[in-house]
Amino acid sequence: MAYDILTVVALGVLVVAFIITSFMIKTKHRQRVMHRHFPDSWLPCLEKLPLYNMLPEELQEELRARVMIFLDEKEFEGCGGMEINDEMKVTIAALACMLLLNKKLDYYPELNSVLVYPDAYISPKGVSKVGGNQIIVDTESARLGESWLHGDLIVSWNKIESEAYNEYSRSNVILHEFAHQVDQMNGAADCVPPLVKRDDFDDWEEVVPKEFADLQRRIEFGIPDVIDRYGATNPAEFFAVTTEAFFCKSIDLQHHRPELYNQFRNFYQLDPASWCEDHRSRSQFAE
Ligand SMILES: [Zn+2]
16 A cells, blocks of 8 residues: 555656656747747748837837747648748737737647638638637638637638738737637636736626626617627627737727726736827727
8 A cells, every 4th residue: 555655656756747847848948949049031020010010129029039939839731722931920920929928828838730721711620619619710601710729720811911911900810819719728718818816817807797798788789889799799709809909909998998908908918008109099980
């Protein structure tokens, strides 16, 4: 019996040692990658992105380092005849890493590959639901993006191009799909992201469900809102659509839903409204 207990303890120690060693190796490798020279040919790809250009200099620097790590760890796959190039990879990585800036979130640990279609596509996985399997699909039959809990994230390059390079775009499919990944980092996609402190969680629970219910009510009565109506579909879509609004129409979100903006600012540890120039404050919806 004593032998069995000793064996179990020894195995436990070995497992813990393995986990710690793997973590240390990974951390060291990431440090090496992030200190490599950012390729000169990638810089113009970043500078095409209005969101990158709006970032304070220190966050631009952090984003470049994170892009290097993301591209070191994730696979990209062209689908439907798509040829993947560096511009596509850097653009997708930059927007994905925008959500990781200035805080300790891992690099989408459940994500292995980003599948890129040229345009809207028919999902190869055929099922769509939000819940147990955490499949998040973002159009009806022909899809523009979807996020799976384990493995893949699928996007359309045409959709990315039409939004990511347009400083007036009010939506962003990459931010949307990666917001689902962020939401899923602590389990279900349920509009409760991985908040660090208990107080933050309590504040979030006090504000966000109320805002979601309010959006649903407004949509039901046909009242326009700063949050796109798709956000009223369910809590997971509310988190993803509000994340888009947080970055793409931050001043409007801050103005019309200040409590919600504050919760997202607290979670993301970023303040996009403060980065904005005047043109981004132009409201494109009626009260
Ligand atoms: Zn979605």
